Amino acid sequence: MTVAPDMQHQVSELVTDLLDAHDPKTSEPTEFLGAQFDAGLAWVHFPVGLGGLGAPRGLQPLVDEPLAAAGAPSPFLRNPIGVGMAAPTVVKHGSAEQKQRLLRPLFTGQELWCQLFSEPGAGSDLAALATSAVRDGEGWVLNGQKVWTSAAHLSRWALLVARSDPDAPKHRGLSYFVLDMQVPGVEVRPLIQATGDAEFNEVYLTDVRVADADRLGDVGQGWAVAMTTLMNERVAIGGQPSPRGAGMIGEAIRVWRELGSDDPVLRDELVRHWVAAEALRLTNIRAGQSAAEGTPGPEGSIGKIVSAELNQRISAFTVQLMGMAGTLYPGGYVMGRPERLGSRNDQQRMLRSIANSIEGGTTEIMRNILAERVLKLPPEPRTDRDKPWSQLPRS
Ligand SMILES: Cc1cc2nc3c(=O)[nH]c(=O)nc-3n(C[C@H](O)[C@H](O)[C@H](O)COP(=O)(O)OP(=O)(O)OC[C@H]3O[C@@H](n4cnc5c(N)ncnc54)[C@H](O)[C@@H]3O)c2cc1C
Known part of the structure; x- marks a missing residue:
């Protein structure tokens, strides 16, 4: 993609202004990253007002390289799952309110994120997952167990996929939520790795209530999200x-x-x-x-x-x-x-x-x-794509 030189110039000017106003060596990381977000330099391809400039994604190195050279904090290292995975998911599938509420504290690292996807019976075959989401009035009730959840013990928010329709085929009965990890019924237990650290966890969800406003994407469309x-x-x-x-x-x-x-x-x-x-x-x-x-x-x-x-x-x-x-x-x-x-x-x-x-x-x-x-080679044989998930054998 060809990028107009004036846009490159505008991005570089904004970076210079940011560094002039906030010396990364003396600013609090949260304050610096907040100013970076407000200047539209968090993800230049995101919309204006949501940490971006609506500019081509290829211009991001014009931001990242000078900021790294100036010693600015890395938002990715502070909040890898938030910045690497939650932000692009929220900006693509979230409502206007969700984007306004979630993106800035995610980028500054004030609210860390984790990913509640894998389960004891669903890793490579993620679409087999069993955590249930049952509609209850204005919201949903979640029950199930997730595993290998990196940083769950540090996180305020989680990306979560759950089964909202057990009678649909496995990829079509899923819904996707952002879950506040501080609500009742969320229990985080450490799992120790070969390194000796417990950077990941088991997470048990028992009658956890989540508002319908915290759903990302349509009901049953969780796989696409x-x-x-x-x-x-x-x-x-x-x-x-x-x-x-x-x-x-x-x-x-x-x-x-x-x-x-x-x-x-x-x-x-x-x-x-x-x-x-x-x-x-x-x-x-x-x-x-x-x-x-x-x-x-x-x-x-x-x-x-x-x-x-x-x-x-x-x-x-x-x-x-x-x-x-x-x-x-x-x-x-x-x-x-x-x-x-x-x-x-x-x-x-x-x-x-x-x-x-x-x-x-x-x-x-x-x-x-x-x-x-x-490479478009012939796919693996799959016998479970069109059967209701509730009829599939599970361990
Ligand atoms: C350090 C670490 C951090 C993690 N953090 C998170 C996290 O934050 N959130 C989260 O949700 N998950 C997390 N995971 C889980 C990770 O995504 C899963 O471990 C991974 O997807 C594999 O699933 P599994 O462990 O259930 O293995 P299985 O799916 O049971 O696979 C076992 C073995 O069988 C092979 N296999 C399975 N299916 C096939 C196939 N169709 N063809 C060929 N080989 C196959 C696999 O390659 C593997 O070698 C983390 C894992 C690790 C190790």
Whole structure:
């Protein structure tokens, strides 16, 4: 898409004004991000008044790069599920009131978000989920169990899919809600991961009341809304634009330099990882520019697969570089509930990276999506698409 130079100029001018009025080094992060939202620089492609300018999405790097260079807080790192998944879902499917109410505190990180999708019997086959939403007067009553809910213990709001019509086929009987995690009947229990942290949880919903005004999309159309969330999730996990040499590969280079190693075999391996990381970074930039507007497509699965594999390989290589020190766990095995998502050290990063090929859809499922929806290969046989969900066998 060609972008008028005056629009590029306008965005850059707004960034300069923002930085002049709010020095990121001295401003409170919440105040800075609030000013960024009010200037329309949160997501430039969102509507005016909702954190955007109605500009092409491809202009966002004109905002993000100078702000990162100036040391501005990252809204994504503060609220990854909110910024990466909830915001694009709310702006696409939400009512005017929901957008006004939810987007600003989401962007500033004052209200964190989680995703109540997976259940003990519904992960890869998410449409099989069993949490029920039963109509009751002006609202709905929710009952069920969700699992693997990252940051549920920190979140004010959740994205939730529930079954509103058990007699419809599984994809057609779902409705989608935003759930206030503080209402009665929501119980969050920690689950400890291999890293020793409980960054995800089980969430039990017992007679939880949710207003009909908190529904996103039409009754029975929850699958379409969930697809918006899931497509954005894959890009949020695997397709984030990042500066050259940042992330896992930056860590590997830092450790390499600190150790002062001159082993030519390890150097060769480090360079191969660097080239692969750079190829992914450039691919993500290109994908971000071609998906100039709207929801990312199924090709978002490419970045998700490749980034998971790379994170695992590079973080294992980094720990290998450390030699015996790599077998130690700095700070101890905490078994705590972290106050933010993210890793504390290289050893933890390596253990956490194992989850990258599971969370947000497994690598096997990403390959199925690419095969069927991008390469148009024959689909897997499915016998359960048109039968009522209530008649399907379940574990
Ligand atoms: C760290 C972490 C954080 C998470 N955070 C959240 C969260 O915040 N919210 C949330 O809702 N969920 C979350 N999840 C859950 C995640 O989305 C699921 O774990 C994932 O979708 C897989 O589902 P499952 O665990 O039920 O595995 P299953 O679906 O039971 O899969 C088991 C195995 O079978 C394979 N498989 C299944 N179906 C097929 C098929 N058709 N073809 C080929 N292979 C197949 C899978 O690839 C996998 O290897 C998180 C998971 C992790 C690890």
